[in-house]
Amino acid sequence: MTEPMPAILTPPPVHLGAFLPALDSLFSTQGVMVMLLVAYAGAMWMFLSSAPKVHTIMVSDLNVAREFYEGLLNLAVADVPLHYYYNYEQSMGAASLDPIYGMSSLPTTATAPPTQSEGLWYQLKKNTQLHIISGAQYGTKNRQRHVCFDRDCLENILLRVQSRRLRFKLRSRRPLNFLVKDMAERVIELAEVAD
Template sequence: MLIAASVMPFLLAPLTLGSFLPSLPLDSLFSTQGIMVLLLAAYAGAMWMFLTSAPKVYTVMVSDLEIARQLYEGLLDLPVAEVPLHYYYNYEQTLGAASVDPLYMSASPSWSNKMMNSGNEGLWYQLKKNTQLHVITGASLGSKNQQRHVCFDRECLDLILMRVEVRGLKFKIRNEKPLNFLVKDYEGRVIEVAEVAN
């Protein structure tokens, strides 16, 4: 038994919005409550896209910003990065400020004022595709007035050490856990790069 059916009328029929929606009455979808639910869903989707596209940011505190610029831009050849959008809102400035080891802080009493001003101060570099380095002042000088760069994230220091090795700079690992190594720049300055243990 063979049944003949024509699909042409179905393909040529105009499709309406109701043909894509489940069997909900359109008046409930376009009510105040329905529109609020649609707006909340759109907002949640936009926030998810914003947060998943935001770069991971590592922060390094240094004792001298100009020497840090010479190291990261000159010797390590890191590309300068734009300040991520989520850093304009200063939410990260209060994270970890109370748990910083005083040994790594400068003696300047105005340190907290410098730190809390704005998230776009300091230097910004691109470490990897979706990973940035934020260099700020705040670390004290090391022994023999060595420059000191401190960071809370081991992964950040591993990326910096890998860059030092690739660029062929002289370095010496002083300690593995927490990571602490020395880098010598072309002017003979020794820069201590240290992980701060939480």
């Protein structure tokens, strides 16, 4: 008589989820969606934090402005930053400025993406660009007006004027307002609009 063989006991199968219970919920549909949202938020933060700061100045004449910023101030022409495509500026409310601030009515092209011909782009500092658009009214005696809501922008331009040893006249410190003559002896008024 042969002895029966002892039964071999096999351990129950071990699942990876037993060691890492959170891993199971991480790879669920909801977990994958959360991971995708976190990755998207990280990518948007990196994109927006690397985007240059943009100052906008409204001028009465784009051709005169081009001569002033390129010729007299010697600013380098810049590419339009990616975050300004698809009507970024119009969505921020620039198209609905109040005419009381001395600007004529702006074009209402909220459905078409802005093109290079709608403004001028210059590199003001390393990660700062200057966007020149039309829309300001002429000043007294048909003086060219360059109007800006950002004091920091005008201070940078004033520093550029001073470093190029151009003659200027400071009219007011608060709000900042100064006059400069361009190469054609036209008077350009750069004015901060306090909102």
